[in-house]
Amino acid sequence: MTTQERPAEAPEHEVGRARTRREDARLVTGRTTWTDNIALPGMLHMTLLRSPMAHARIDRLDVAPAREMPGVVAAFSGRDLAAELGSLPCAWPVTEDIVLPDHPPLAVDEVRHVGDPVAVVIARDRYEAADALEAVEVDYTPLPPVLDMEAALAEGSPLVHTEKGTNRCFDWPLAAGDYDDARNRADVVVRRRFRQQRLIPNAMEPRAVVVTPPTASEEYTVHSATQVPHILRVMLAMVTGIPEQKLRVVAPDVGGGFGSKLQVYGEEALALVLARRLGRPVKWTESRSEGYQATHHGRDQIQDIEIAATSEGKLLGLKVDLLADMGAYLMLVTPGIPILGAFMYPAIYKMDSYAFHCTGVFTTKTPTDAYRGAGRPEATYAIERIMDELAAELGLDPVELRRRNWIGREEFPYTTVAGLTYDSGDYEAATDKALGLFDYRRLRDEQRERHDRDDPVRLGIGVSTYTEMCGLAPSRVLRDLRYAAGGWEAASIRMLPTGKVEVVTGTSPHGQGHVTSWSQIAADVLGVPFEDVEVAHGDTRIAPQGMDTYGSRSLVVGGVAVHHAARKVVEKARRVAAHLLEANEDDLEFSGGAFTVRGSPEARKTIQEVAFEAFSSHDLPDGMEPTINAEHVLDPDNFSYPHGTHLCAAEVDTETGRVRIRSYVCVDDVGKVINPMIVEGQVHGGLAQGIAQALYEEAVYDTDGNLVSGTLADYLVPSPPDLPDFVTDRTETPATSNPLGVKGVGEAGTIASTPAVVNAVVDALRPLGVTGIDMPCTPERVWRAVQEARRGAPEASGTEGGTA
Secondary structure, X not given: OEEOXXXXXXXXXXXXXXOOOOOHHHHHOOOOOOHHHOOOXXXXXXXXXXXXXXXXXXXXXXXXXXXXXXXXXXXXXXXXXXXXXXXXXXXXXXXXXXXXXXXXXXXXXXXXXXXXXXEEEEEOOHHHHHHHHOOOEEEEEEOOOOOOHHHHHOOOOOOOOHHHOOOEEXXXXXXXXXHHHHHHHOOEEEEEEEEEEEEOOOOOOOOEEEEEOOOOOOOEEEEEOOOOHHHHHHHHHHHHOOOHHHEEEEOOOOOOOOOOOOOOOHHHHHHHHHHHHHOOOXXXXXXXXXXXXXXXXXXXXXXXXXXXXXXXXXXXXXXXXXXXXXXXXXXXXXXXXXXXXXXXXXOOEOOOXXXXXXXXXXXXXXXXXXXXXXXXXXXXXXXXXXHHHHHHHHOOOHHHHHHOXXXXXXXXXXXOOOOOEEOOOOHHHHXXXXXXXXXXXXXXXXXXHHHHOOOOEEEEEEEEEEEOOEXXXXXXXXXXXXXXXXXXXXXXXXXXXXXXXXXXXXOOOOOOOHHHHHHHHHXXXXXXXXXXXXXXXXXXXXXXXXXXXXXXXXXXXXXXXXXXXXXXXXXXXXXXXHHHHOOOHHHEEEEOOEEEEOOEEEXXXXXXXXXXXXXXXXXXXXXXXXXXXXXXXXXXXXXXXOEEEEEEEEEEEOOOOOEEEEEEEEEEEOEOOOOHHHHHHHHHHHHHHHHHHHHOOOOOEOOOOOEOOOOOOXXXXXXXHHOOOEEEEEOOOOOOOOOOOEOOOOOHHHHHHHHHHHHHHHHHHXXXXXXXXXXXXXXXXXXXXXXXXXXOOHHHHOOOOOEO
């Protein structure tokens, strides 16, 4: 994939250098410690029997025959373990009256989605355990599945949780200004219904857990393929009753997550309880098809969007009515995902009023939760799609409509109608650079020429000018949103006697390049060689404080915490250096890792020399502790707001429905860049996932609630040949909310790319009467939309449509 050339940074600065990731050599040579690689003496293997039915009552369950199978050590039903296991946690009850059903790690009386576990078998190896599952005897009475959100809310609908009396989980509103007044004043009002299809995360590494019971340390050790070792430790203590101080959680090498490992799963709690009961290590690793049923899903929303504007294209107001599928249970942050998106529907645009309402709905499907972007891709898709529809209604170029409404560079900081304060941005610069790289006008000319000759392969141009809120952190904001935890992050710096540096971080990477980037940050502040810095993470014994990795928070919270901790080390070292140099602290200058006396450069102490003096403690200032180590816990005051412009040119064959992305250009502004190579990798990966939602991926259930796209043969994940070359570039508007000026990049590509691609497909077909296609835009869906448009059928807009 191609990248625009950029001038190299000066070699004396680590921040800004395109360092090869330090992590990669170990990973690509197989010298890794995946959870599934762990093998311990006496280890047992756990397998789960899962419900084949979407909704049923468990009439009889007998695990005794499984206990007689070869190699089987134990087998249990949900009722057998109910006294030892609490309900799995939901940490984000978004309203005071939210419906919170129990979520047992093993179903006891009723199953509520295909894949709901009902029994567990433990054997000497995983194959014996899997074979023994067939011996478990279960009798079910089928109950009606609940699959459609609107039908689920209708009076008389079957209930997912009968004892709750409703399938409505919550109602959550947000309003600013008077939308009804804006609508009445508008010259044009455009309405559309957009469908966010259900998606299945596909991390390369399956979920896995290994639990070691107490030995001499009297401590349970839980190895898990998780994004959140610190959160998992707290929640496992709550679910199992094991004291938190007796739990050590380790996230070893983790092969991707995309939000699916931001979770506390029943398998982790079960493995812990079974290790306690059996007194032996217990291991579980999911199969890929098992993960499709049991690892949480993403998206699955119905978005009814209405936008009001003047005839000149000035936005007056936006109204969003959202139905969000919770699935069968509330996982760790399930209800909060659509609420995160609530603040991003107004995006980069100025308007007078905004009305948002979200209804969470229970269905008999796999629970939903965070998936890369977590609420913000859904919001960006809706606003960028409706902006294109409004542009078409007004006869304006889509870019021109956006120019007339976005926040100008001179207006920052800017408080949006949704209540967020954007600290910095330059939408004009990013868009102008993207248009130039894309050759926008030439492509528009080609588009018109193809239309004039009635070319069966039409050209469409899609635009997405996005921003996002990332760095999920301000604890007071999370409090106001009823999130149970804070958003701070911890880091510590240890200067060793030999002059080497250890960085301990509370963030837990799973492919983001923390070790490399954190080394660069620390090396720059301390003035030590990059190679002399080591980074420790992912182990609650080594890094006891942390809030982990999700929501593009690692750099803007965790990385900035590393910066602050390193600055504290320098200030501690300054006191020692001043004492050793017999100078006033205010007269010392620190540069290149050394303290010098202003006006006397020959008087010099390196920070490594100071570290050894602190270790020996032979000559320290009176009253000073013999260390220059430091730690910092950061709780930012605001989110960070990366932004950018993504442009897609797509060729759409009206005779076959095939969509081919011909060119894709994105210019992102993620503030100051620590490592350009890592940023490029994050953007490329994000683009792949966003394009996948637009064109390829969808979790499909049949009328009985069976997941019919339950394997990689049925659920289409694009590979490199399915993706175009990307042209990527950046503008740089530093954040004002942190001293590094960084914003965040982990989710930006996914958030921006989906509407750019779908806008291109619709733009290609709009002259034929197509105004919308449900995602993914498969050849069949595109072909049907063309045929229906030619017949003048309203279905040409899919679920989308409506202009007043």
